[in-house]
Amino acid sequence: MSISARKEREFKERENLILRTSFDMLLTEGYMGFTIDKLAKKIDYAKGTVYKHFACKEDIVMKILNEAFKQRIKVLERIKTLDIPERALVMAGTYGMSLYNKLNPNLHRLLQIGNVESIWNKVSQDLKDEHNSMVTRIFDDFELLVQRAVKNKNLELGEHESIDIYFSIICLSMGFSGMLRNTRDAQIPHNVIECLCNSRLVKDPARVLRLAMNTFLDGLNWRPLTGNYDYNALETEVTDTVFSDLKKIVEGETRIEFILDLDI
């Protein structure tokens, strides 16, 4: 019994090694540079062993994405403890995501890989299911939030349906994260959007997203409006309380080796 438990633990450890090494390769060499042969050589196991863990290359990538997604959800769900208006919850979530994205500015580049249809199609069904259920969960949470705001008379739907609103919010965040990575790490920009972020002085894209989000919510007339609530104070507050651990890491007080090791 105890021996098979050790085996199991060793197997789990090797899986972690595979994920950690793959993540590293993906970030340094890109999707095309990430090959199973190189991976096997790096972790000093035979190729066949890797395939004992994952059915295909794409499954490794999707597993990493799913683990990162789990972390994201955990960060987002921390706001559930806050007793503030619904709109402030939306903003608090945005602040949390800002911080989380700074933990690993390169993470969202991997998301683009998962969005490529021909890659997604190769992923095993169970990993797709896992991914889908997480997205569904995010959508559900947002829907409840919008409905609660309507019920509490902080928001009128007007021409909108509730799906329109939370769908727009998600699109806005996705649009931003898709278009830029944090410029803190002075790497070579990989596309023109990133060049423009530098040349046109978008110094803190996350700040622009927060502004845009507030602007959009003002446009919806979702109360409390910017003028009637100190969202900057809210940012400071949540950053120092529910997200204080993330803040410490971002500010360099804590070092992390591998984002997915992080106990969030």
Add this chain to the structure above:
Amino acid sequence: MSISARKEREFKERENLILRTSFDMLLTEGYMGFTIDKLAKKIDYAKGTVYKHFACKEDIVMKILNEAFKQRIKVLERIKTLDIPERALVMAGTYGMSLYNKLNPNLHRLLQIGNVESIWNKVSQDLKDEHNSMVTRIFDDFELLVQRAVKNKNLELGEHESIDIYFSIICLSMGFSGMLRNTRDAQIPHNVIECLCNSRLVKDPARVLRLAMNTFLDGLNWRPLTGNYDYNALETEVTDTVFSDLKKIVEGETRIEFILDLDI
């Protein structure tokens, strides 16, 4: 002389054949299913001949993306003839893009391919340059529009810089087009977002984007506000005038075989 001109024309025609066939393969079989061997067999030329036209596989994809981008810009620039407030110009552009996206609902799936870093890195410098200059042009046009609105006292920047505003607008559109393709063609949804669009009845994502855009501009207090200007009438009008040809195609009065053949 006339003989070499014929040669040149034939070369150009073959290049078009390559692009058209590649485009078709990319849409039906995805990036992974798009191989030079298959392409060569389909167009009935040897592989080496394909490489006389393009330095690598990625260049073919980027060439298609650039051609599509050129069309997009042409559509967008039609609004320059309109004598309406700056904000109405932004919306008119959005309406035009909505129509253009409907011409080929699958086109934006290719954009995701170009966004993958390891693919972008393989593209030849001249194609990258071409792409970059087009993005720059879009950004420049938007910047002028924002500045004109400020000058004409239709918009105050407040906490924003002008880059923040047009960057947000572009992110919003990109977020939407990245997250969904038009649901008109009843293909199998390729990811969970598309499933959700169906299951949660986002029947017309383009409509939601138009709503979101107006909401955002209202939030900026960019005049004329929704209440003071009939943006629905504007949509009808521009659809029937500057974009009437696109409308006809979308409504099926004209058939197109290959989007890039379209003379826009």
Add this chain to the structure above:
DNA sequence: GTTAATTATTGACTAATCGTCACGAATTTA
């Protein structure tokens, strides 16, 4: 009209890559 020079096209070839699987090594069970 014939031949030489040039240009265009070809597909066999190399190197890389994914994923498989029969075999041998290690471990557990009897």
Add this chain to the structure above:
DNA sequence: TAAATTCGTGACGATTAGTCAATAATTAAC
């Protein structure tokens, strides 16, 4: 200790991107 089972391996088949020497077609020269 021997048999049974599980684990790990890397050679192998199948595909693929991109190259390049050889061949075919075209043009130029006379």
